[in-house]
Amino acid sequence: MEDRCVPLRNLDEKTVEWYTKVILLTKGILVNSKGKAGSFQRFLFADKKKTVMQAVIYTKDLNFLEQKLQLYETYYIGNAFITKIEDPKYQYGSVPFQMTLTRKSFLEKVERTKSYHLDECLPITPFWEIDVDPDKENENLSVKLGTFHGTCVGAQNNTKIIFDPPIPETNSLKTWIVENKDYAENVIKEKLYEKQKQEVRVPKEKHIRQINQVLNIQHTVKNCWVKATATIKDNQRLYTAICPNCDNPSGAPMGIISTCNYCGTSGKAPKPGLKFVINLADITGTLQAVIQNEYAEKLLRYSADEVYHNHLAVSTNI
Numbered sequence: 001m002e003d004r005c006v007p008l009r010n011l012d013e014k015t016v017e018w019y020t021k022v023i024l025l026t027k028g029i030l031v032n033s034k035g036k037a038g039s040f041q042r043f044l045f046a047d048k049k050k051t052v053m054q055a056v057i058y059t060k061d062l063n064f065l066e067q068k069l070q071l072y073e074t075y076y077i078g079n080a081f082i083t084k085i086e087d088p089k090y091q092y093g094s095v096p097f098q099m100t101l102t103r104k105s106f107l108e109k110v111e112r113t114k115s116y117h118l119d120e121c122l123p124i125t126p127f128w129e130i131d132v133d134p135d136k137e138n139e140n141l142s143v144k145l146g147t148f149h150g151t152c153v154g155a156q157n158n159t160k161i162i163f164d165p166p167i168p169e170t171n172s173l174k175t176w177i178v179e180n181k182d183y184a185e186n187v188i189k190e191k192l193y194e195k196q197k198q199e200v201r202v203p204k205e206k207h208i209r210q211i212n213q214v215l216n217i218q219h220t221v222k223n224c225w226v227k228a229t230a231t232i233k234d235n236q237r238l239y240t241a242i243c244p245n246c247d248n249p250s251g252a253p254m255g256i257i258s259t260c261n262y263c264g265t266s267g268k269a270p271k272p273g274l275k276f277v278i279n280l281a282d283i284t285g286t287l288q289a290v291i292q293n294e295y296a297e298k299l300l301r302y303s304a305d306e307v308y309h310n311h312l313a314v315s316t317n318i
């Protein structure tokens with residue numbers, strides 16, 4: 001039986017005499033449809049190749065079939081109608097086909113020793129690999145990607161949310177929360193999540209990215225660590241004119257009194273602020289970055305005033 005199961009990705013409307021082995025990922029709510037087929041409930045199944053296919057059951061068959069279907073249980077399914085999903089808006093799985101299950105379908109629970117574990121079938125995209133055009137809906141992820149505070153994901157019409165699924169990742173997160181309860185409470189109480197309260201620490205080696213990987217990020221904004229040799233690009237001025245009150249760039253040349261366009265401070269000439277371009281290089285590539293203010297001062301080991309008065313050209317390594 002097992003070796004005759006057809007993977008979900010091989011099923012289409014032309015497939016005949018097939019059956020498949022799948023785990024039930026989600027059960028939808030009853031959708032009231034005005035179409036002639038009537039109301040239906042939507043289910044999502046996944047197989048061991050991590051393909052997800054949606055199935056629908058119409059009201060007339062629902063009472064009979066719905067009670068047979070339990071979340072995260074494994075089933076053999078066959079003799080269901082396969083149809084193509086014409087509008088991607090209604091595609092909830094990873095393939096553009098859906099099954100319609102009826103009383104005539106073959107639906108058999110797989111015995112415990114042969115059933116799948118959810119984590120074998122659940123397609124999880126690591127956050128780092130989410131790298132698609134945020135302006136387009138991503139059919140495989142069924143989420144809307146944005147760039148608010150870096151990469152963010154939002155729900156869209158066909159987003160599915162599986163709450164607390166029984167997989168190792170959720171179990172380890174729960175254990176972590178229990179073991180670090182005091183820390184987690186302190187983060188909330190002291191608002192340690194606010195940017196100014198965060199300390200920059202040397203990241204773990206596994207969190208460091210190679211420069212060519214960073215350069216290959218297409219559209220989304222990501223915060224990442226690199227470990228690189230920094231050199232200051234030649235022939236740059238190293239400082240810019242900034243407002244002495246708010247540190248924003250001042251349009252005025254050094255020594256000329258003006259009014260700040262950001263904070264409205266008037267009657268003052270700008271002060272120098274360090275700002276320059278550095279090259280970051282590792283064995284995989286080179287990246288340019290802008291460094292300014294206290295970070296620039298630390299790297300250069302000169303203050304903005306010293307640089308301004310001496311017009312130094314410096315090259316350094318960190």
Ligand SMILES: [Zn+2]
Binds near residue numbers: 244245248261263264
């Ligand atoms: Zn200002």
